Amino acid sequence: MARLSIDRVSKSFGDFRALDDVSLEVRDGEFVAVLGASGCGKTTLLRQIAGFDKLDAGRIFIGDSIVSSQTRHLPPERRRIGIVFQSYALWPHMTVAENVAYGLTVAGIKDPARSRRVDAALNLVELHGFGERRPAMLSGGQRQRVALARCLVTEPSLVLLDEPLANLDVHLRASMEQEFADFHARTGTTMVYVTHDQAEAMALADRIAVMSKGRILQVATPSQLYREPADAVVAAFIGEGMIVPAEVRAVKGDGTCWASLYGYNTRMRCDVSQTLIGKAQACLHAGDLKIAERPDSGLRVRVDRTVYQGGYFRLSVPEPFDTAPGGVIGIDVRGGWIIPSSTPP
Ligand SMILES: Nc1ncnc2c1ncn2[C@@H]1O[C@H](COP(=O)(O)OP(=O)(O)O)[C@@H](O)[C@H]1O
Ligand SMILES: [Mg+2]
Structure with missing residues (x-):
């Protein structure tokens, strides 16, 4: 197992900047x-981490050694990285055991060591006894x-997974999510798991790096991302955050x-080192809002549409908030977060 350190990596295709000054630290076993x-x-x-492409700027370390920089490029086969893709790309004419053994065969490892390692790898993924089947x-x-x-059979120091569940049915995904989590708990392998699925990332990861347009916007635990988004893009992306203009008073x-918030005074969470008096943006989640007991109190909003969602209702509230009578209710705001780097509207 090894830590991974990505230090200010950029990569362009023609004039298109696909990675723009990306830094990420992954701890050993994380x-x-x-x-x-x-x-x-x-x-x-x-692909940069695996060494399939050369980077334009920056450095990548695995453990303590530099594997990529402008002057150094360790070839993929010497990086001790395991990769699992979305399309599992198994050879149909080979048995499960032969598929798993392939990397060892190529590396010149012979039986009985090879069979022993294949058995161990199949055990790790709880497919013991499936070696003779075909995919x-x-x-x-x-x-x-x-x-x-x-x-895993090649004993990688680091495992990269590129949307490994994207091709599976919804019900299978949930059980595979559990398998990945169990596997990680059992082996302590350092894993970098790429996904566009927020629920999957939340369920699996110790920390999530939120990426947008070639940049990493925030790296934090799932609950930190939800409760304390660093900017408006993360706030809107994670957990359907609502972004509203706010005026910080104290x-x-x-x-x-x-x-x-629209003239309604409330206490909100904030990063005190970055929050200034004046205009800001706030991120609210449904859990921060409660319908006020007295209809004339709280933040006054007009309800446009009510949709039953099974166990709860979803209310749509159009902006600008209407204070005219009729269909108007009061909302108590009990939480919410002032977005630190928000540009005032
Ligand atoms: N070899 C390439 N040549 C040109 N453009 C590429 C190449 N690989 C990726 N891109 C572009 O870089 C951007 C990021 O691609 P990719 O990393 O595959 O995104 P993701 O995996 O997040 O869906 C896309 O706009 C894609 O078209
Ligand atoms: Mg992709």
Whole structure:
């Protein structure tokens, strides 16, 4: 196992900057998800780590050694990295055991050492006894586990996963998520897991790097990202955050401030070192809002639409907030976060 350190890496294709000054530290044994919309540069980043492409600027370390820089490029096969792709790319004419053994065969490792390592890898992914089957006789989830075993058998110091569940059914994904989490807990392998699926990243990762347009916007634990987004893009992306204009009136020393939302005064959480008196943006989640007991109190909003969602209702409230009578309710705001780097509207 090894730590991974990405230090100010950039990569362009022609004039298109696919990675723009990306830095990320992954600790030894950590599970980090890279989360971002399709096309934001996730696969490009993995390819840099694996050494399939040369970078334009920056450095990548695995353990204590530099594997990529402008002057050094360690070839992929010498990086001790295991990769699992979205398409598991198993050879249909080979058995499961032969598929898993392939990397060892290429490396010149012979039986009995080879068979012993294949068995151990199949055990790790809980496919003991499946070695003689062909991929066609397995479910999608089992095939993905074979792909994982094939990557693990080479004893990688670091495992990269590029949207490994994207091709699976919804119900299978949930159980595979659990498999990846269990696998990580069992082995303590350092893992970088790329996905566009927020729920998947939240469920699996110790920390999530949120990526957008070739840049990493924030690296934090799932709950920090949700509660304390560093900017408006992260705030809107994670957990359907609502972004509303706010006026900060007073900053307290205890991590809160008094702010006015459309004239309604409330206490919100903030980063006291970065929050100034004046215009700002606030991030609210549904859990921060409560319908006021007295209809004339709280933040007054007009309800446009009410949709039952099973167990709760979703209310749509159009902006600008209407204070005219009829359909108007009061909302108590009990939480919310002042976005630190927000540009005032
Ligand atoms: N070899 C390449 N040549 C030109 N453009 C590329 C190449 N690889 C990726 N890109 C572009 O870089 C951007 C990021 O791609 P990618 O890293 O695959 O995104 P993601 O994996 O997040 O969906 C995309 O706009 C893509 O078209
Ligand atoms: Mg991709």
